Amino acid sequence: MPDVKPIAVIACAVLGVDLKHVCGQLGLKVEFNFLEAGLHERPGELREKLQAVIDAISAEGRAQRIVIGYGVCGRGTVGIQARGIPLVIARVHDCIAMFLGGPAAYRREFAKFPGTYYISSGWLEKKAAPISQRGQQAWFGDRRVVRADVAERYGERTADRTMDFLNSWQKNYQRAAFIDTGARRESRSERYAREMAAAYGWTYEKITGSPALFEKLLTATATTKEVLFVEPDQVIAFDAARETLSSRPLKDDNGGTCRTLVLEETDGSPPSSARLGLGIDAGGTYTDAVIYNFEDGETRCKGKALTTRWDFTIGIGRALEKLNPDLLKRVDIVALSTTLATNAIVEGDGQKVGLLIMPPYGIYDPKDYPHEPKAWIRGRLSIAGEETEPVDEAQVRKIVRDMVAGKGVQAFAVSGFAGAINPDHELAVKRIVHEEAGMLTTCGHELSAILDFKIRATTAVLNARIVPRLGALITHLERVLRKKGLGAPIVVVKGDGTLIGSEMARTRPVETIFSGPAASVAGARHLTGLEDALVVDMGGTTTDTAALEQGSVRVCSSGSTVAGRRTHVRALDIRTAGLGGDSLIVREKDGFRIGPRRVAPVAWLGANHGDTVAAIDYLAFRTHRFQSSTRNMQIIVATGTADDLELTQLERRVMGLLRQRPHSVDELIRKTDVYIDRHLPLERLEERFAIQRCGLTPTDLLHLAGEFERWDTAAAEKFFKVVAELDGTDEILLRDRLIESVARSLALEIVKRQLDEQVDPEALHHCPVCRTLLDNLFSGGNGHYRVHFDFKRPVIGIGAPISFFLPQAAAMINARAVLPEHADVANAIGAITSKVVIERRVRIVPAEGSGFFVEGLSGARRFKDFDKVDAFARNELAGMVRRLAKLAGTSSRTVTIETEDQLPEDAGGHPVFLGRIVKARLCGPPDRVMAGERVAQCP
Secondary structure (H helix, E strand, O other), X not given: OOOOOOEEEEEEHHXXXXXXXXXXXXXXOEEEEEEOOOHHHOHHHHHHHHHHHHHHHHHHOOOXXXXXXXXXXXXXXXXXXXXXXXXXXXXXXXHHHHHHOXXXXXXXXXXXXXXXXXXXXXXHHHOOOOOOOOOOEEEEOOEEEEHHHHHHHHOHHHHHHHHHHHOHHHXXXXXXXXEEOOOOOOOHHHHHHXXXXXXXXXXXXXXXXXXXXXXXXXHOOOOOOOEEEEOOOEEEEEEOOOOEEEEEEOOOOOOOOEEEEEEOOOXXXXXXXXXXXXXXXXXXXXXXXXXXXXXXXXXXXXXXXEOOOOOHHHHXXXXXXXXXXXXXXXXXXXXXXXXXXXXXXXXXXXXXXXXXXXXXXXXXXXHHOOOOOXXXXXXXXXXXXXXXXXXXXXXXXXXXXXXXXXHOOOEEEEEEOOOOOOOHHHHHHHHHHHXXXXXXXXXXXXXXXXXXXXXXXXXXXXXXXXXXXXXXXXXXXXXXXXXXXXXXXXXXXXXXXXXXXXXXXXXXXXXXXXXXXHHHHHHHHHHHOOOOEEEEEEOOOOEEEEEEEOOEOOEOOOOOEEOOEEOOOOOEOOEEEOOOXXXXXXXXXXXXXEEXXXXXXXXXXXXXXXXXXXXXXXXXXXXXXXXXXXXXHOEEEEOOOOOOOOOOHHHHHHHHHHHHOOEEHHHHHHHHOOOOHHHOOOHHHHHOOOEEEEEOOHHHHHHHOOOOOOOOHXXXXXXXXXXXXXXXXXXXXXXXXXXXXXXHHHHHHHHHHHHOOOOOHHHHHOOHHHHHHXXXXXXXXXXXXXXXXXXXXXXXXXXXXXXXXXXXXHHHOOOOEEOOOOHHHHHHHHHHHOOEEEEEEEEEEEOOOOOEEEXXXXXXXXXXXXXXXXXXXXXXXXHHHHHHHHHHOOOOOOEEEEEEEEOOEOOOOOEOOOEEEEEXXXXXXXXXXXXXXXXXXXX
C-alpha cells in the first residue's frame, strides 16, 4: 500500500503551538512550514512569501492538500492561487478567531468588549508583548524602545514625546485577555496578560479558547461557512459583501461580481402559445395589418390603408378589410403598435391631472415642477427609504377634494422622494385618492426605478394625462375586432420593443411612446435574422434609424425625451428625421428643400377629389407669384370631419370654400382677403383633422418615374410641370435630381446613425470641412480626390417607400442594402412577433451601523445576514415579475436573476462593498385565447 501524502501546512509562526497540538490529537501526517510573525502588517510581502511556498510544494507534488494558517490578514491572502494541489484556508479576519474556535465566538467576544488586546501562548512565544512599564518602554514594530536610551541621546522632552507617540495605540483598548486554548500547560502567557492590564490600567480576563476551527481547517475537504476549500486553478478572492474569503476561477474576468441564475417554475397550466396572430401598426401615414402564422413563421396576408388620425380605428378597419376574412376569424392574439401616445404628448392632448408631490426634506419650490395644478403634501422618506414623516391622510383628502371641485382635475399623479426605493408613501396616497374621488392615480415608482423624482413626477403626469386616449383606442379596436368575429386578446408594443397586455397598457400608456419605431426594429430583425446591422424605416412621415448589435438595440435606460419633456420611459435608441414618402418638397430661392413637414401627395389628391385640376390650373396661370417660394402652392382639401367643430367666422369662410373644391393656400389668401398665409386659420383646423394639406412629395416623383402607380399620375404631372417651369429645368432632369436628393438625404441619415454612437452627428451641418467632405462623397469626388465610405454592417430597409430609395442611398456610402420580403409591413410583423418582457431590479446596500437594507421594495427591509437578504431579494423579485408578467399578458414563469456587486477599490486597491444590484427578467410569448373562449367573447 503506497504511503499517503501528508497535509502541508503553511502558517504564521504564532499558530505553531496550537497547530502542532491539534495535529497530535488528530494523528495527522503533516509537513509544517512556518513564516515569521507580523507579516499581516506587510500584506504584499505575506502574499509573495506564501505563494512561493505554495508553488514549491505544488511543483514537487508532495502533499494531498495545503492548509494555510492565515485569515484575511490585511488582504495578504487575497490573490493567492491554487496550482495543482487544493488549498484550505479559514474564513476569518485574523488569528484571534482561530484561537477562539471560529468567527461566531469572536463576534460574541467583540460585542461584549470591543476594545480587547488578545494574548495566546503561541503569540507570546513568537512575538513580545508591548508592555510600556508605565511609559518606560515601548515597541516600534518588533524593536523595543527604552525611554532611558532615548533620553540619554535626545533629551528628556524628546523621550516623553516619543513614548507618548509609540504608546498612543493603548487608547484603543480597555481589556487584556488571555486565550487558553489548552495547547500548553504553563502560566507565563496568562501572567503576561495580567501584567499588561495592570501596566495600562485595563481590565483583565481569561477566556477559554477552542481548537474547533483548527480541527476543521486540518480536516476540510469542501467549503463551509468557516473554511474555504480552493480547488486547483482557482484564486482566493475577498467577498466584500459578506466580508469573508471566497474563490473564483483564474480565468473569471469579471472577478465573480456578476452571476446569473435561472428560476424555473410552472403553475400546472398547459402551454398557451398562439397559432395565428394579427399584427397592426397605426403609423403616422399608413396603417398596416398582417396575419402571421407562428407555426411556420410565414406572413399569410397583409393589408395597408391610410391612417385616419382623427379616428385610428377607421384606418385600422380599412386595413383589416384587405385581409383574408376566414384567417382573420381564426386569429389567437392581436398586437398593436401605435403613434397615439407620442402624438398625444406632442399635441398637449389629454385629461387634466393634479400632481401631488412629496419632496426631499420637505423643501418645495413650485418652479421645480412645471405643471399645474400641483400641491405639496406631507410624507417624507430618507434617502434609504425609511420614513421620517408619515403621510397626512386628512391633508391629502382635502387637497384632492379642492382640486376636483375647484380646478376640474380628472386624474392624479403622485411622486415622492425615494419613492423608487420604498413605494409605501406613494401607494398610501393612491389609496386615499381612490377612496376620496374614485379617480385613477399614477404613481411615479410604477413607471420608473430611477431616483430623480422630479422627472418621475413628469412621467407620472404625462401618463395620467393620456390614459383616456389609449384606453379609448383599445376599446374602439375591440369593437372593430368583434364586428369581424374576433375576440382575441390585445397586446401593445412598448417603446423598448416589448409587449404589454391591453389592461396594463390602459393604465400605463406613456410606456407606449415610440411604439411604432420599436416595432419596426423588431420586424427588421425578424424578417432578416441579422444580428448586427443598421435598420432604416422610411414611412410616409419620418425615417427612423437604429443600430442592431448582437440582436439588440441599445435602450435609453435613463429616459426618453418627448416634445421637450424628459421622461423615465425606456425606449430604444432610435434617431428620427422628418424624411418620408410624403415629405413636402418646396422650391426656395436657394434650391429645393425636402421635409420635415408631411403633406398628402398630389397624386392622392387627384385620385380622391375629381376637381383637383381646377386648383392646379389656378396655380399654372399665376406662376409669377411663386418665384421666391412654392410654399403657397400647397393645396388644402376638406376631410369631412369638421361637422362638430365650433368655427370662427374666418374658419367658416375657409371651410365653405373647401367644401366646393380643393384650394391652394394662395387662392385662399385671395378669396378670404387676408394679407399673408400666416393669417389663414389653418392650424386649428389641421389639428382637428378638418383639413389636409397636399403638395409635391417623393411619392409624386415615384409616380412620375413609373415606379409607383397607386394614385393619379396625371395630377402629379400637371402640378410638377408648374414647379419645373419655375425652376427652368427639364421635367425629367428635375425629377431625377430630386429623387437623387431624397436618396442623398436618406444616406446622410444612415451616416448620422453610425456617427451617433461616437459624436453628435448634427455637427455635420455646422462644420465647413464636414460639409465639403460630404459634398465630395455624394458627388462622386473631384479631379483631385474622392471621399469613400466602407460600411461594415448591412443596412436593412423597411417601410413602404424604402425599396425605391435605399439601393441608391446605400451605393452612395458603399453599404450593402438588405430589402426583405414584406418590408412594407415590417412594423406590423414586428408587433406580432415581439415578446412580453418584464424587468425589475432592487439594490442591497449596507445599512447604517450594521446589517443590510433592500432598496426598491415596499417597507423598510433590514437584515443582519447577507445571505438572508440576498435570498429575500431574489424571491421577492421573482414573485413580482411573475405577477406583472401575468398582468402584461403572458403565462411564462421562467425568471432570470442576475446579480452585480458594486465594488470600487479603496486607496489601497482593496474592493469596498457599496451594494448589490439584483435584476429579474421574465420573457415570454403573449397568451392566446382558446377556441371556446374566443366564441364566448364574440357577439
